[in-house]
Amino acid sequence: MIDLRPVIFIVGLLLSTLGCAMLLPAIVDLAFGNEDWIAFAGAAATTLFAGMGMSLATRTDDARLTTRSAFLLTTIAWIALAAFAALPFLWTDPGFNYTDAFFESMSGLTTTGATIVLGLDFRPPGLLLWRALLQWLGGIGIIVMAIAVLPMLQVGGMQLFRMESSDTSEKILPRAAQIAGSISLIYVGLTAICMLGYYVAGMRLFDALTHAMTTIATGGFSTHDASFAFFDSTSIEMLSVLFMILGSLPFVLYLRAMRGNAGALYKDTQVRWFSITLVVFIIILGLFAWGNPEVDPERGWRHVIFNVVSIMTGTGYASTGYDNWGPFAIAFFFMIAFVGGCAGSTSCGIKIFRFQVIFTNITQHANRIIYPNGVFVNRYNGNVLPDHVSASVMGFMFLFFLVFGLLSAGLSLTGLDTLAALSSAASAIANVGPGLGELVGPASNFKNIPDSAKWIMSIGMLLGRLELFTVLVLFNPHFWRS
């Protein structure tokens, strides 16, 4: 049997942290004289009570976190955090049922950015801050997880990012704590710089804070229904582009750069490919938009750059109704949503390194076809790429599209039209945010889809964020055998 005590202990600690975080919107709403502070305080008390109770009940000295309990921990933690983070939504908005609240909090924690809240511009600051905080906490959570936990779990090729060959399960906690410390400092620093930039560029202080949080987390929640179109400012949009990109690069490289290895960022093959891909996508869509009457010619390139970066990094801000640019643009945005950023960043999707691994394998296959007796060694970032890592990556890709297909089929069954079903499934699994089309497009909102569709999307967001295998391995009967 798997020892559940350390799992519950850590989930308890995480919930307690979440409970403390709920006090921030409570204080803000209290300061602004808004009644919602009671809901936040109540949710904080509930969450703290549950979290501390779990931790106290399972405190033990001889607990070891095995690989299997790490899998359980990851999945349970994410679900439990979303379940409690939903309480403030449930208790502040009479129009929300628990499905809506869970959808919103899962969308926040997974940095997806799909929203159910209508009329953001008229909402009290506590709720808006809570949405931003969820994405911000989810963002740092996912970075720490991608650096410290996933490589050890060998999920979908993430073993490429093991720091040392001696990584063992016993070291997870101390390592996670140590990395979380340094990376969190960088994360806070980047958020502060971004906020300052937004403020100087003309945002109100509150907007600057909340948007800085959701930008660096590549989350996409805004405090305005019109998203970035509300500000209509070139400098704000270009700042956002910069920090969405910074949020999509591997955060360990910032650590290395701070420690004197300034070339680390420049030399990393994943960063290079990500940059090139982004530029190519911008050029393609830019050339298309150039002659397109739907795109304002004055602002064509500005909108192209902003929205390509926003969708490819999985942020999900919109500076204009880009889904009105015609079928090519729709197909284009649909596809780049799958790409995502780098491993070890806040962005989601398939991620650049997986495309690199697959490209390497296709090249090798094409060469082997021509020289059947030749020996070709695959490499990644200068190191030999073992076949079993390639197999993991390709298994991941296949599972990704399989899950995408099942999510689309499920969403269709709930009555969504084809474009809405396909784009919502893609948006959930790649943690992007908006779908495409009238019902769920960037100008719309997920409030109007059926409850069953909201649960399907919540599952999709969780699976996408946890790299599929982390969750699905729990359904393997072998997992539960001793």
Added chain:
Amino acid sequence: MIDLRPVIFIVGLLLSTLGCAMLLPAIVDLAFGNEDWIAFAGAAATTLFAGMGMSLATRTDDARLTTRSAFLLTTIAWIALAAFAALPFLWTDPGFNYTDAFFESMSGLTTTGATIVLGLDFRPPGLLLWRALLQWLGGIGIIVMAIAVLPMLQVGGMQLFRMESSDTSEKILPRAAQIAGSISLIYVGLTAICMLGYYVAGMRLFDALTHAMTTIATGGFSTHDASFAFFDSTSIEMLSVLFMILGSLPFVLYLRAMRGNAGALYKDTQVRWFSITLVVFIIILGLFAWGNPEVDPERGWRHVIFNVVSIMTGTGYASTGYDNWGPFAIAFFFMIAFVGGCAGSTSCGIKIFRFQVIFTNITQHANRIIYPNGVFVNRYNGNVLPDHVSASVMGFMFLFFLVFGLLSAGLSLTGLDTLAALSSAASAIANVGPGLGELVGPASNFKNIPDSAKWIMSIGMLLGRLELFTVLVLFNPHFWRS
């Protein structure tokens, strides 16, 4: 340098065969007193002249067909055959330009079944026979290629189907000739039985012949605009289901069964998976259609079985406007189109064995995650599955979806709406036939899409039929180095 003489020699022989085949519709049209016989006779003369000229000019005694020339041969042969097979379309229909004619002949030879011909019911028999003949010849061509050529070329995992480890390029021609002989007999036999069945079930003799040809080839060309809805007969549809399935199984197994190994078909893992998948798909869609008012309740299961088999095997007949069954059915048909039949059959798509290989690899990955030090050996049909074959298969899958994405984007750029672009791209690469939606759905026709879209689809059909790598390897610079 690659010795082009044997390539041109064989292409010449194939063209000469095609030229002879053109005499059949010429004779039929002459017998029915239709003027089109002149166009067919002219096309036959042109094709025979070109083919025999090519063969005579390159006849040599010391020619060897190397692996590289086999790649060139496969691609060039398919393009050349389509280019000449287009002539009768161009010369009999004043509404056809060469783009239309090439599209129709490529759609025929690749057994796709997407058509540009309007008003099939009022067309002279020569033209209708020519369309059926093209699919029938394409069908046997692809079987022989899949058995004799592709395994040696090691394309996309087809090396799994090598007959002996001693296969070398020198043996291609005699082996191809030997296999082509036995398999062709079986192919002719199955076609004859199918024709007899259709005739007994109530088709006119001409319809029975042409539909038997396009059924066993899983092609999908009909002699009526309404496709199988024209006959509206349960027995005809169930006969068609049987022979579409027979066309989707590996033809070598029929050879083994004829030679006394009757269990070969039953024991083959690919046949088992194909059957199970088909049944599961029918049940899923059947349960969906059960409560759906768009589906005639009297005929629900009949239409479900017929159209699922038709789309999954890549045939493309329609017994009803199944794209009016709502968004779930559309998404469902869209996805099963990718699946396809077995390797070594006339059907196209990704093919069952690739899903098996990937499933095996995902299971292995999931087990390795749980037991990082365990040793797991992948197997296929009882034999060890080498890692490089898995890599080939997964490389193929990825390239398949990449090409699908590029085709969709290209089709969108020509102005097709999103559903039409996505479904036409899927239909082309998986050699299915009809797309989805008003413009290109089963009730419609590809006549109305722009010329550029027709060329993009022709490229897609060719790539899909030749398992992508066979064509794309020609663009690898290594291919052309000595």
